[in-house]
Amino acid sequence: MENISKPAVSPNPMILKSEGLLKYILETSVYPREAEILKELRNATTNHPLGFMGTSPDVGQLMALLLKLLNAKKTIEVGVFTGYSLLLTALNTPHDGKIIALDPDRKAYEIGLPFIKKASVLHKIDYIESPALPVLDKLLQDPANEGTFDFAFVDADKNNYWNYHERLIKLIKIGGIVAYDNTLWGGTVALPEMEVSEPKREWRRFTLAFNEAISKDSRLELAFVSIGDGLTICRRIR
Known part of the structure; x- marks a missing residue:
């Protein structure tokens, strides 16, 4: 029998997160499958001064897979930005x-x-120009809304992530998914605070608190995925 030895150590995680590897992933399996209309919107977003806030296309690819696995029909998005x-x-x-x-x-x-109009999907969207919490609270005032949504995606103010979660976990059906973006906060969650630039420290603290709280929530199953800037996927189980 051929003797196949295993590597003595695991691959270096810093190498696995290198820009070169991300480029490989994007060019090999993400960009070739990205819808042309999404590519057009992503390119248009780069002209925005806060263009970096747009959803990473590899995160988008995973979201698309989750939506199809769920056969999602009724969803909520908290934080829209340019709409990718x-x-x-x-x-x-x-x-x-x-x-x-x-x-x-x-x-x-x-x-x-x-781009939404060009894709002929505007009829699916109820865009509400408002902070999210009052709208979520209004939805919950009607018991008929509880447990009726298939999927929610949150990419908004990190100081309110737990507030959003407490509402969304009631609106999402059993077996439905809530996904939270930017839960690595530029990798700063793994750094000592003194190594983090001052502008990022406050939201780093909010992100750390959210990550700790969500990991203890018995109402859900959890996957914390190192993709994009971190994506936390929560499946409601009760």
Whole structure:
């Protein structure tokens, strides 16, 4: 029998997260499968001064897979920005699917709106120009809304992630998924605070607190995925 030896040590995680590897992943399996209309919106977003806030396309690819596995039809998006993840969700839900999209900054949404219209999915979207918490609270005032949504995606103010979670976990059905973006916060969650630039420290603290709290939530199954800037995927089980 051939003697196949195993490597003495695991691969260096820093190498696995290198820019070169990310480039390989994007060019090999993400960009070739990215819908042309999504690519157009992603390119348009680069002109925005905060273009880095757009959803990473590899995160988008995973989201699309989750939406299809769930056969998601009724979804919520907290934090829209220019609408890359919103358009992606609309493209991966049925013709009669519905998305409640919440963001107080309609100006950024207007950048993505022409692409949403071009893709003929505007009829699926209920865009509400508002902070998310009042809208989520209003939804919960009607008991008929509880446990009826298939999927939610959150990419918004990190100081409110737990507040969003407490509401979304009630709105999402058993077996449904809530996904939270940026839960690695640029990798700063793994660094001592003194090594983190001052502007990032406050939201790093919020992110650390959220990550700790969500890991202890017995209402869900959890996968903390090192993709993009960190994606925490929560499946409601009770």
